[in-house]
Structure formats: structure tokens, C-alpha cells
Amino acid sequence: MSKKGIEIAGNFVFWIITGLVIVTHYSFYNITVQTVNGHDTFITTKDEAIFTKLLALIGISCVLFYANFTLVLSLIHGKKMGSIILKSLLLFVAANFAFNIFQHHIFGIHQKSVSILLSSGIIIFYFTASITYATGKIWIITESKNQKLELEKTQAELHLLRSQLHPHFLFNVLNNLLSMVNQKENPALAAAFERLSGLLRYVVVDTADEKIPIRKEIEFIRNFAELHALRFEKEELDFQLEVLGTHEMLLIEPAIFIPFIENAFKYGVEPEKISIIKVVFDLTDEHKIKFSCINQIHETMQQLKGSGMGIESSKKRLNLVYPHRHHLEINQNGNFEVLLEIEVGKSNTNE
Incomplete structure (x- = not known):
């Protein structure tokens, strides 16, 4: 598999694992205990509205993740750090605002909502992950360019030495x-x-x-x-x-x-x-x-x-x-x- 294929597969696995952890852990809101023949049985109840809203939150976080990743990655092309930070923070605020609009105005205010603390925490997680991913990508690209330049310099030096034999x-x-x-x-x-x-x-x-x-x-x-x-x-x-x-x-x-x-x-x-x-x-x-x-x-x-x-x-x-x-x-x-x-x-x- 090519490096690009490995990277795409890694991204896919990342979203599958983190998405499953979030929706399975936070969409169950009620646990009851039933005793049958002297044995306790735990029954969990899933809130369909919370489940759907978490899926939507993950979708919004995905858009934030790759938009911010692309933004931070542009630093490698000489973009100004201050401008990148400002735009990145605006993306973070927009993601939080978009989710709050989504869960209150599309689903209605009477349905059970994902807490602001939880939604903000999930968005912060993906936001931070995108910065880490972009920073790592920049380091790899820079290191690759440095190695290429070093190789070209070495070849040029060898050519010069050979030409002086x-x-x-x-x-x-x-x-x-x-x-x-x-x-x-x-x-x-x-x-x-x-x-x-x-x-x-x-x-x-x-x-x-x-x-x-x-x-x-x-x-x-x-x-x-x-x-x-x-x-x-x-x-x-x-x-x-x-x-x-x-x-x-x-x-x-x-x-x-x-x-x-x-x-x-x-x-x-x-x-x-x-x-x-x-x-x-x-x-x-x-x-x-x-x-x-x-x-x-x-x-x-x-x-x-x-x-x-x-x-x-x-x-x-x-x-x-x-x-x-x-x-x-x-x-x-x-x-x-x-x-x-x-x-x-x-x-x-x-x-």
C-alpha cells in the first residue's frame, strides 16, 4: 500500500474508533436493574435524540477537523502564523455555534440535548487532534524536503569533486x-x-x-x-x-x-x-x-x-x-x- 493509502486508512480507522466510543458511551442515559431468579440484570436505555445529535456533532467535528487541518498545513507555504491562528479560532467558534443551532432549532428545544460541556469537549478533542495531525504532517514534509536538499547538495559536491580529478x-x-x-x-x-x-x-x-x-x-x-x-x-x-x-x-x-x-x-x-x-x-x-x-x-x-x-x-x-x-x-x-x-x-x- 502506498503512503497516501496508509494515511487515508489511518484517518478512516481514527474516525470509526472515536465515533463509536462517543456515540456508545454518551447516548445511553438510563440504567435500570431487574432481578430475575435471584440474578440482577442491568438494562441500558438509548436516547435516540442524543444518539442522532452525537452523530451530527461528529459530522460537524469532521468538517472542523479537515478545515482546520488544511488551514494549519498552509503554514508550510509561508502563510502568516497570526492569520492562521485567528482563522483557526473562528472555525472552532463556528463549529460550536453550528452544533448549538442544529440541536436546538432543528430538533427543537423540548428534546433532550447534549450538554454544552460535552459538545465543547468533543469539539476541542477533534480541534486539537487536527492541529497535531497538521503539525506532524508539516514536520514530515519539511524533513523530507531537507533530506532531498541534503541529497542534492551531496550529489553536487560529489560531481564537483569528480570534475576536479x-x-x-x-x-x-x-x-x-x-x-x-x-x-x-x-x-x-x-x-x-x-x-x-x-x-x-x-x-x-x-x-x-x-x-x-x-x-x-x-x-x-x-x-x-x-x-x-x-x-x-x-x-x-x-x-x-x-x-x-x-x-x-x-x-x-x-x-x-x-x-x-x-x-x-x-x-x-x-x-x-x-x-x-x-x-x-x-x-x-x-x-x-x-x-x-x-x-x-x-x-x-x-x-x-x-x-x-x-x-x-x-x-x-x-x-x-x-x-x-x-x-x-x-x-x-x-x-x-x-x-x-x-x-x-x-x-x-x-x-
């Missing part, structure tokens, strides 16, 4: 490739362009998806590292990428690991020195990805000024996309170490 890296790589153009018969150039093509495809096409298989992320990191390695002599950089397990179709937020790899290359490698970067993806658990990245800390590179926006953006994205489903730990104890665990889903495709 690694433009500086691509620029630097292009400069590196341009410096190789003057070298004759360099087979590395063709391979480098091929890897760059893969990186561009990943950034432009794959990162447009909300989730991608982890194998694409790993392939991007592999190409990323090999292109960065072009700046160094072969013996200067030892980049190790290890993949454990076979769950390569686990779905992950695109480019969530790249800032940590970028950070390792920015501060963990130095020309004319031996540098080691070790990256491990543990995919042995079909519902969890364990990632680690360890690099040396070169004092000379640590003097470089950086904004730290890459890792900070990753932290924000992790909190937005994997709230309470990730654990990030960053340690500096001789080496710079990033440990990240993410609980993820599993792809049903064979991309």
Missing part, C-alpha cells in the same frame, strides 16, 4: 611526452601514448559512472604509475603493485584511490635517489576492499608546498559515498603509509 596530472604527463618528441626512434613514446589514451578514457568515460569494477581502477593506477616513471631512470624508482584475491568485479567509487598514489609520487620519489612505492589491493573478501600504499619520506620532497586538497577531497568523498562503511588510517613512521578498507557491493556484469 587529476587535471594537473594529465597536464604534467603531456609535458613529459612532449619532451620525448625530439628523441629519435623511441619505442617508449608509442607505449606512453597508449597508456595516456587509457587514462583519458578512464577519466572522461569511466568516472562518469557512479560505480565501476575495481579492475578498472587498478588498471588506471598501473598506467598512471608507468607514465610517472618516465621521469626517472629505471633504477631510481621501484613501483610495486600487488593484487591479492580474484574479486576484480567489486564495485567502487571511481578514482577514490588515485589521490593517495599521486601523493606517493609527489613526496615519496626523488631524482637520483632510489625510491620504493608499494601498493597492495586485497580482494580476497567479496564484500570488502583493502588498500595500502607505502612510500618513503624524502626530506627534500617534503619541503615542497602542497595544498593537500587531493587527500582531503578523498576523505570527503569517502564520508559521502561510504558513511560508516570505510576505515582510513594514515601513518608517518619512517614511511608514509595509507591503509584504507571499504565495504562494497559486487558487480553483476562481466565488463
Whole structure:
């Protein structure tokens, strides 16, 4: 059943229960006791006029209930509180006046009447219930709007973070490739362009998806590292990428690991020195990805000024996309170490 259907059913049950309680409790006015064979029997007598008037009172209260509900609910559209309160009180007075006119002038003054205290009490009950109902409805609608706005804000922030992925890296790589153009018969150039093509495809096409298989992320990191390695002599950089397990179709937020790899290359490698970067993806658990990245800390590179926006953006994205489903730990104890665990889903495709 839809939410609207549940609400209508709830209203129907509310009126059935409260109406039955009122008419059965207040329309019996006389109780007599008869003794038959030594046993007392209680006999109640129903006043038809009181019964009819109570039904009419419930009908008037129903009109009051929904008129006042609609009036109070209009607060959500920015109506003035003072005007709403005044109109609401006028509805309350009108309901009491309407019932008194009904029972005295339509039924006549000689029939038994519902007391003013009882009629006012019933009207106050439904009047208060309508205010409570409208207030609850306003709270639910407001909360729903706030959640929608928060979701839109989150999606906008994610879109902004994704749109800022690694433009500086691509620029630097292009400069590196341009410096190789003057070298004759360099087979590395063709391979480098091929890897760059893969990186561009990943950034432009794959990162447009909300989730991608982890194998694409790993392939991007592999190409990323090999292109960065072009700046160094072969013996200067030892980049190790290890993949454990076979769950390569686990779905992950695109480019969530790249800032940590970028950070390792920015501060963990130095020309004319031996540098080691070790990256491990543990995919042995079909519902969890364990990632680690360890690099040396070169004092000379640590003097470089950086904004730290890459890792900070990753932290924000992790909190937005994997709230309470990730654990990030960053340690500096001789080496710079990033440990990240993410609980993820599993792809049903064979991309």
C-alpha cells in the first residue's frame, strides 16, 4: 500500500474508533436493574435524540477537523502564523455555534440535548487532534524536503569533486611526452601514448559512472604509475603493485584511490635517489576492499608546498559515498603509509 493509502486508512480507522466510543458511551442515559431468579440484570436505555445529535456533532467535528487541518498545513507555504491562528479560532467558534443551532432549532428545544460541556469537549478533542495531525504532517514534509536538499547538495559536491580529478596530472604527463618528441626512434613514446589514451578514457568515460569494477581502477593506477616513471631512470624508482584475491568485479567509487598514489609520487620519489612505492589491493573478501600504499619520506620532497586538497577531497568523498562503511588510517613512521578498507557491493556484469 502506498503512503497516501496508509494515511487515508489511518484517518478512516481514527474516525470509526472515536465515533463509536462517543456515540456508545454518551447516548445511553438510563440504567435500570431487574432481578430475575435471584440474578440482577442491568438494562441500558438509548436516547435516540442524543444518539442522532452525537452523530451530527461528529459530522460537524469532521468538517472542523479537515478545515482546520488544511488551514494549519498552509503554514508550510509561508502563510502568516497570526492569520492562521485567528482563522483557526473562528472555525472552532463556528463549529460550536453550528452544533448549538442544529440541536436546538432543528430538533427543537423540548428534546433532550447534549450538554454544552460535552459538545465543547468533543469539539476541542477533534480541534486539537487536527492541529497535531497538521503539525506532524508539516514536520514530515519539511524533513523530507531537507533530506532531498541534503541529497542534492551531496550529489553536487560529489560531481564537483569528480570534475576536479587529476587535471594537473594529465597536464604534467603531456609535458613529459612532449619532451620525448625530439628523441629519435623511441619505442617508449608509442607505449606512453597508449597508456595516456587509457587514462583519458578512464577519466572522461569511466568516472562518469557512479560505480565501476575495481579492475578498472587498478588498471588506471598501473598506467598512471608507468607514465610517472618516465621521469626517472629505471633504477631510481621501484613501483610495486600487488593484487591479492580474484574479486576484480567489486564495485567502487571511481578514482577514490588515485589521490593517495599521486601523493606517493609527489613526496615519496626523488631524482637520483632510489625510491620504493608499494601498493597492495586485497580482494580476497567479496564484500570488502583493502588498500595500502607505502612510500618513503624524502626530506627534500617534503619541503615542497602542497595544498593537500587531493587527500582531503578523498576523505570527503569517502564520508559521502561510504558513511560508516570505510576505515582510513594514515601513518608517518619512517614511511608514509595509507591503509584504507571499504565495504562494497559486487558487480553483476562481466565488463
